[in-house]
Amino acid sequence: MKTVDLSACPVCSKLKIDDEGAFLEDLKCSIKTYAKNELILRQGDVCDALYMLTLGSVKTEMITDNGNILGIEIIKAPRPLAPAFVFSDNNRFPVDVTALEEVEIMKIPKAEIMRLMMTNPDFMSSFMTHNANRTQFLTNRLQLLSIKTIKGKVAHFLLENSAVDNKTFIINRNQTELADFFGVARPSLARCLSEMVQDGIISINKKEYRILNSKKLRELLI
Amino acid sequence: MKTVDLSACPVCSKLKIDDEGAFLEDLKCSIKTYAKNELILRQGDVCDALYMLTLGSVKTEMITDNGNILGIEIIKAPRPLAPAFVFSDNNRFPVDVTALEEVEIMKIPKAEIMRLMMTNPDFMSSFMTHNANRTQFLTNRLQLLSIKTIKGKVAHFLLENSAVDNKTFIINRNQTELADFFGVARPSLARCLSEMVQDGIISINKKEYRILNSKKLRELLI
DNA sequence: ACGAGAGTGTAACAATTGTTACACTTTTAT
DNA sequence: ATAAAAGTGTAACAATTGTTACACTCTCGT
Numbered sequence: 001m002k003t004v005d006l007s008a009c010p011v012c013s014k015l016k017i018d019d020e021g022a023f024l025e026d027l028k029c030s031i032k033t034y035a036k037n038e039l040i041l042r043q044g045d046v047c048d049a050l051y052m053l054t055l056g057s058v059k060t061e062m063i064t065d066n067g068n069i070l071g072i073e074i075i076k077a078p079r080p081l082a083p084a085f086v087f088s089d090n091n092r093f094p095v096d097v098t099a100l101e102e103v104e105i106m107k108i109p110k111a112e113i114m115r116l117m118m119t120n121p122d123f124m125s126s127f128m129t130h131n132a133n134r135t136q137f138l139t140n141r142l143q144l145l146s147i148k149t150i151k152g153k154v155a156h157f158l159l160e161n162s163a164v165d166n167k168t169f170i171i172n173r174n175q176t177e178l179a180d181f182f183g184v185a186r187p188s189l190a191r192c193l194s195e196m197v198q199d200g201i202i203s204i205n206k207k208e209y210r211i212l213n214s215k216k217l218r219e220l221l222i
Numbered sequence: 223m224k225t226v227d228l229s230a231c232p233v234c235s236k237l238k239i240d241d242e243g244a245f246l247e248d249l250k251c252s253i254k255t256y257a258k259n260e261l262i263l264r265q266g267d268v269c270d271a272l273y274m275l276t277l278g279s280v281k282t283e284m285i286t287d288n289g290n291i292l293g294i295e296i297i298k299a300p301r302p303l304a305p306a307f308v309f310s311d312n313n314r315f316p317v318d319v320t321a322l323e324e325v326e327i328m329k330i331p332k333a334e335i336m337r338l339m340m341t342n343p344d345f346m347s348s349f350m351t352h353n354a355n356r357t358q359f360l361t362n363r364l365q366l367l368s369i370k371t372i373k374g375k376v377a378h379f380l381l382e383n384s385a386v387d388n389k390t391f392i393i394n395r396n397q398t399e400l401a402d403f404f405g406v407a408r409p410s411l412a413r414c415l416s417e418m419v420q421d422g423i424i425s426i427n428k429k430e431y432r433i434l435n436s437k438k439l440r441e442l443l444i
Numbered sequence: 445a446c447g448a449g450a451g452t453g454t455a456a457c458a459a460t461t462g463t464t465a466c467a468c469t470t471t472t473a474t
Numbered sequence: 475a476t477a478a479a480a481g482t483g484t485a486a487c488a489a490t491t492g493t494t495a496c497a498c499t500c501t502c503g504t
Contacts, residue, residue: 136310412483
């Protein structure tokens with residue numbers, strides 16, 4: 001059974017491997033499966049290995065001190081989960097990870113990662129780049145959270161997600177998830193969205209969003 | 223002139239180098255100095271090299287779309303600035319960096335970093351760990367920002383900064399900087415602080431903060 | 445096709461925070 | 475030493491967001 005497509009993985013794609021099967025057998029790793037909605041990793045868990053999502057998709061969310069949920073992101077296989085934290089001094093998971101469907105996770109010991117990095121320059125480079133991109137993602141998240149008004153967050157989010165040429169796009173989150181993502185209350189988000197629709201700035205049809213007036217949308221950032 | 227103490231640097235400390243001088247001469251890098259309050263790096267600048275702060279201290283802050291300032295951290299030499307971003311796909315600086323005093327910065331090309339990593343396992347390990355710790359720092363920042371009430375942020379911050387045994391400590395930020403750090407308005411922070419003092423939860427004397435009632439402080443997180 | 449449950453729209457009201465303004469204190473530079 | 479600048483306390487008011495509640499629509503499984 002081939003469960004992993006290494007070439008699609010951001011940190012493994014550059015590996016020059018003759019025999020993928022042999023490579024994976026060589027790797028001292030264990031594989032575990034999880035059912036839909038199962039909690040895979042808990043915020044605060046010790047992170048002594050690299051967890052590679054090899055099949056399915058998961059969501060990560062942060063539980064704040066006050067019990068609020070802050071949605072972080074949805075991750076689809078194949079991709080490593082929180083790869084940076086394997087190497088941190090206080091190596092604990094920063095988020096809860098929950099299975100969105102049937103999921104398969106490969107657990108690779110830290111020592112194995114070290115070995116791969118030392119013997120394989122391309123792997124090292126990919127791993128570094130991937131981690132750097134993750135940091136950039138976190139920075140963007142920080143930027144989004146630091147916008148104080150909900151309309152500003154929405155504007156930032158929509159402008160970021162809209163291609164230059166295409167002003168219509170699908171957002172694969174329902175309103176509740178979107179509110180979690182922004183760290184605001186659901187009815188507050190609904191109010192802002194409906195006001196923006198009334199003002200002719202955007203239109204919403206189910207999960208399809210369209211920017212009608214990007215000038216006004218940009219003004220909401222000010 | 224010896225400007226750098228490698229042993230104090232989080233990513234260079236483990237380097238086994240006989241002749242520090244020769245090592246630094248070998249490194250294809252350039253050194254530049256900046257005056258107090260000078261803007262060293264601007265958010266969005268292309269980041270094609272590792273910037274190592276070798277002397278002095280700087281502050282980093284993020285300018286959000288709406289022009290607000292979000293204070294991130296104060297960095298003292300020796301330490302690399304935004305090391306993760308050298309390797310990111312979209313390698314641009316995430317923050318403004320401003321000199322807090324006379325500052326010296328060493329610019330090391332990306333290729334040199336790669337060479338060091340490949341030839342020096344300890345350097346690689348330190349670099350990885352440092353980047354991981356930076357990610358963890360960003361995650362903590364994210365957690366702080368996701369707390370919605372100002373008192374909650376203050377409580378989180380104070381509890382995080384207070385040692386277990388010592389309930390008194392110095393915060394080297396004035397009220398304005400603290401407000402920027404929390405991403406709130408200065409008078410709002412002042413109001414919360416004075417209420418917390420009135421309620422006998424904390425006491426403040428200039429920059430010395432003391433926790434008087436840690437139980438009540440913890441309740442503010444709920 | 446139909447009922448249960450999830451998701452959405454919206455309203456009234458409460459709570460928190462932001463804004464602006466100004467007096468006052470402390471620090472810094474000359 | 476003294477003026478200028480930076481930092482702090484605080485008040486009135488505006489604006490935004492959260493809370494709670496409920497009706498309505500849509501989706502999905504049986």
